[in-house]
Amino acid sequence: MSAVYSIRDLAREFAVTTRTIRHYEEQGLLSPKREGAVRVFSNRDRVRLKLALRGKRLGFPLNEIRELFQLYDLAKDEKGQLMEFLAKLEKRRATLEQQREDIAVMLNEITFFSGQCQRLIASNANKEGQKAA
Amino acid sequence: MSAVYSIRDLAREFAVTTRTIRHYEEQGLLSPKREGAVRVFSNRDRVRLKLALRGKRLGFPLNEIRELFQLYDLAKDEKGQLMEFLAKLEKRRATLEQQREDIAVMLNEITFFSGQCQRLIASNANKEGQKAA
DNA sequence: ATAATCATTGACGTTTACGTAAACGAGGAC
DNA sequence: GTCCTCGTTTACGTAAACGTCAATGATTAT
Structure with missing residues (x-):
């Protein structure tokens, strides 16, 4: 467990471009760690990407998806x-x-x-x- | 039967703006008759609008919907x-x-x-x- | 050591689906 | 007669979701 993924790993697995993944980070859907300048994605990021893409297939805008993620995080506290x-x-x-x-x-x-x-x-x-x- | 609708009728019924309906005509989804410059919509247009909006709710792009309409028309012949x-x-x-x-x-x-x-x-x-x- | 592959940021481009404003005409209400 | 309300066209604006260079740097393969 606690696997890590490169941007390309995730891009391949979910059949999206790396641009898409970077875009999702810009939009606050993903928050990978960094090794220097290089993004390092966790299982949490992977799950969120999967959720985001499912939302996308149903036509949900990214900002709604982001809101749900944020609220889910805050809701714990x-x-x-x-x-x-x-x-x-x-x-x-x-x-x-x-x-x-x-x-x-x-x-x-x-x-x-x-x-x-x-x-x-x-x-x-x-x-x-x-x-x- | 053979009812006719103004652009506003349809806009109200389906809770969209008239702009949306004009846009759908531009995109070839609707083809209302004209009385002078004024659009006159038929039941056929009404049905197509309903279909288009259903497609929209599921995230289908307008051009795909148009293609289906066109193919459906051509398919008869x-x-x-x-x-x-x-x-x-x-x-x-x-x-x-x-x-x-x-x-x-x-x-x-x-x-x-x-x-x-x-x-x-x-x-x-x-x-x-x-x-x- | 040189090419291939993977990574980065920055920035402009593109498509879709309308919104929005301008400028105008036609028909009723008062 | 003038003010609504409805209709029209033209056309620029916009937000979302990336695409597409460009310039650059780190790793790996041969």
Whole structure:
């Protein structure tokens, strides 16, 4: 445990550019140690990067993700922050449930249209077959 | 049926600005008729706006949404387009399933952290109560 | 020792998705 | 008749999330 990673390690593992990782540090999502000028990433950084990328896939802006990270850190100590963190979590939950609903609808639509397409293609194939016959 | 809508009608209904709707027209997502210079939106436009906004909530770029609309239109006529449409649908499906998985994970995390928070708050409340007692 | 690879910072560029302001016309309300 | 409200176009502005050099330095491979 207590593994360390170079910027390239993480970039490879998560299929992002090193620029992205540096950008995330600039934005306060990651806070790697330094050996001289060189960034040294911990497991904590790795986890945060994973969380950030999951958020990104769902379209969450980096500053919201950063806020959640910050609140999570603060929440350990201060109590007011705990409530605030909780509130943000519930907002996030609401967004996610809206998204889940959106996804359900779109997947149904896709299944429907996909079926339509395949039937059309199949019937066209029949016509082609008849021409050939 | 065959209802018509002003730009403001749609803006109100979907809680977006008129600027957004004009932008979507510029980007080829909507194609309202005109009475003189004034846009007149049909049910088709209304549906497309709804679809576009659903896509937006899931972080899809406008040009992808436009492509799907275009392919859907073309697919009725040409057969090659049908296959292409089908392919895009499957790609979209894959993305959506990734997102669905992401959402499931995040909702679990939120439920976990939310529980943690509430327990901490409750125990703090106890301490406060003991102080008061 | 020289090339290849990895790292750094700095800074300007780009795309997306609109916001925002300017300047204007058409139709009702009072 | 003038003030709202709604509509239009043109066009510059902006925030986010990086991309893309450029210039430089430390390690490693051969």
